[in-house]
Amino acid sequence: MITLFWLLFVCVIYAYFLYPLLLIVVGKYRNNEILINDQEYELPSVTLLLPVHNESDVIEAKLSNIESLEYPDNLLKVILVSDGSTDNTVEIIKNYETDLNLKVIVIENQQGKANALNQGMNEVNSSIVVFTDASIMLDKQSIHKIVEPFSDNNVGCVSGEDHIPANQGGEGLYGKYELFLRNKESKIDSIVGASGSFYAQRTQLIKPFEEGLAPDFLSVLNTVNAGYRAITQPRAIGIMSASKSTSNEYNRKVRTLLRGMAALFSNLKLLNAFKYGWFSVFLFSHKLMRWLVPFFLLILLISNYFLIDQFVYKLLFSGQLLFYSLAIVALPQNSKLNNTVIGKIPLFFTIVNLAILKAWFLFFQGKRQEIWNPTKREEN
Template sequence: MELLFWISLSGVFYAYLGYPLLLLALTRRAEATIAKPAAERGYAPTVSLIIPVYNGGDVIQQKIANCLALDYPHDRLEVIIVSDGSTDATAALVNQELRPPLRFYELPVRGGKAKALNHGLARASGEVIVFSDVAIRLDRAALQNIVEKFYDPTIGCVSGEDRIAGASGEGLYGRYELFLRHLESRFFSIVGASGSFYAQRRSLCEPFREGAAPDFLSVLHTVEQGFRAISEPSAFGTMTAVRGTADEFNRKVRTLIRGMTALFSKPGLLSLRRYGRFALSLLSHKLMRWLVPFFLLLALGSNLALLDSPFYRLLLALQVVFYLLAAGAAVSYLPLGRTTAGKIALYFTTVNLAILVAWFKYLRGTRQELWSPSRR
C-alpha cells in the first residue's frame, strides 16, 4: 500500500512539476538540433481569418472592429465569419458591418463547430488559415506576428496566446500552460494550440472531424505530416475569465471530451519510437495529465490504509485541508475564493473532477460536437 501511495503521488508530481523540469533539462540540447532560418520582418502571405460564432450578438460587432483594426494589409486578408445556426441577432449585426475584407456565411441549422469551421475552410483562399474565437480581442500586431513564423518552412502550425484578465484560477492555470508551450516550442513542438487563436498552413488543413477538438487536431495532423507546431508569445489576445465555477466546469468537460476524441483518433502519435520528442510531450502533457484524478484517488485511498504512522496521518491531513480549501473557495460569500491559495485549490480540484466526468462520458460513448460558448 505504501508503494501504491508513492507511485500515485509521483504521477501527480510528474504531470504538473516533473514534466516541466524534464523539459528545462532537455531543452538546450534539443534546441541545437532545430534549424532556425532568419525571420523576415514583414513577411505577409495571404491570410484567411475564420471566426465561427453561435449566438454571439453581444460581442460580434466588437470582434469585427477588432479584426478590422489589425495591422495587416487588407488586400492580403479575408475575414470569414460563419454563423452556426444562431438564433439571436448575430446575422443582422454582421450584415450591418459587411465590407471588405469581411465575408459572412449563415448556416440555417446548427451543426456544431466542426461544420462551421469546415464551411469557412472550404471557402478560404489564403495561404495561411487563422482560426479565432469571437470572445478574444487580438493585439493589433497579433496577426502579423503569428503569420511571420511561417517563413520557417518547418513550421506548420502556430499558436497565439490567450491572456486572461484577472488573477482567477483560470488565469493562473493559463499562465502555467503558456509556460509549458514555450518550453515545448523550444524542445520540438507544442502538443496543443490555443483554440481561441491559432494559425495553420492551408496545405496542411484537413476537414475537421465532428466531436474532436479542432485546435488539438490541427497540431496532431501538423506533426503527423512532418512539420512542427510552436507557440508565439508576441501573437496574443485578451479574454475575460469564465463567469462562475459551474460555467468553467462545463466548458472543461466539453473540451476534455473533444480532446480525448482527437487524441484517440491518432493513437500512433503516442509511439516514442516513431515520434520521439513529440510523443514524449504528448504522453506527459496530455495523457499523464488526464490520469491525475485517478492518481489523486489512489493516493487518498492508500493513505487511509497507512494511518498507523504519524507521517502518513500528516499527509492525509494535508490532503483533506487542500480539498476543504477548494470547497470553501467554491462558496461565493466566503473570502477564501478571493485568496490565491483558494483560487489554486478550487481550480485544481475543479479541473480534475472535470477530467473524471469527461472520462466517464467518453468511455460511455459521449461525443461533444454542439458547443455553447462560455460567457466571459
C-alpha cells in the same frame, strides 16, 4: 500499500512538477527555436476564420477588433460563419460587411463547430488560415506576428497566446502555467496543444474537421503527423476574460477534455517515441498523464487512509483533506477565499480534475460533444 502510495504520488508530481522540470533541463541542450528574419519574409495571404453561435454580447467588439488589425487589406480575408445563431448576431455582423473584407456564411440550424469550420474552409483561397473565437480580442499586430514563423518551411501550425488576467481566478494562473509549458515544448520540438481561440495553420495541412474532436488539438496532431512542426508565438497575443462562473468553467473543461480525448484516441500512433521523438514524450506527459491524475489522486487518498496509523501518512492525509476543504470553501462566488491564492489554486485544480473524471465517464459511454455552446466570459 506503501509502494502503491508513493508510486501514485510520484505520478501526480511528475504530471505537474517534474514534467516542467524535464522541459527546462532538455531545453538547455536542445534548442530548435525559430529564427525569424522580418526583412526577407514576404507576407502571405491570410484568411481569418471565425465561427460563432449566439455571440451578440461580444460580436460587435470582436468585429471592431478585427477592423483594427494591422495587416494589408489585399492579403487579409475574413470569413464569419454563424452556426444556427438565434439571437441578433447575424444582424450585427451585416452592419460590418461593407467595412471589412468579410464573407458571411449563415447556417440556419445549428450543426456544430466542426461543420461551421468546414463550411468556412470551402471559401478559403489563402496560404494561411488563422482560426479565432469571438471572445478573444487580438493585439493589432497579432496577425503579423502569428504568420512570421511560417517563414520557416518546417513550421505547419502556430499558436498565439491567450492571456487571462491572473487576478481573474485560478483560470488565469493555470493559463500562465500552460503558456510556460507550451513555450518550452515549442523551443525543443512541437507543442501538443494550440490555443483554440487563436492559432494559424498552413492551408495545405488542414483536413476536414470532425464533430466530437477538438479542432485546435486535431490541427496540431495533423501537422506533426504530416512531418511539420507546431510551435507557439509569444508575440501573437490575444486578451480574454475568465469564465463568468465556476460552473461555466467546469462545463467548458468537460467539453474541451471530451473532444481532446476523442482526438488523441484517433491518433494514438503519435505516442510512438521511436517515430515522433520528443513530441511523443510531450503528448504522453502533457496530455495523457494529466488526464490520469484524477484516478491517481483518488487511489492515493484511499491508500493513504489505510496507512493513517503512521504519523507521516496521517500528516499527508490531513494535507489532502485540507486542500479539498479549501476548494469547497472557495466555491461560492462571494467567498473571501475565492480571491486569494490559497483558495483559487485548490478550487481550480479540483474543478479541473472533476471535469477530467466527467469527461472520461462520457468518453467511455461513447458520447461525443457535437453541439457547440461558446463559454460566456466576464466583460473586459
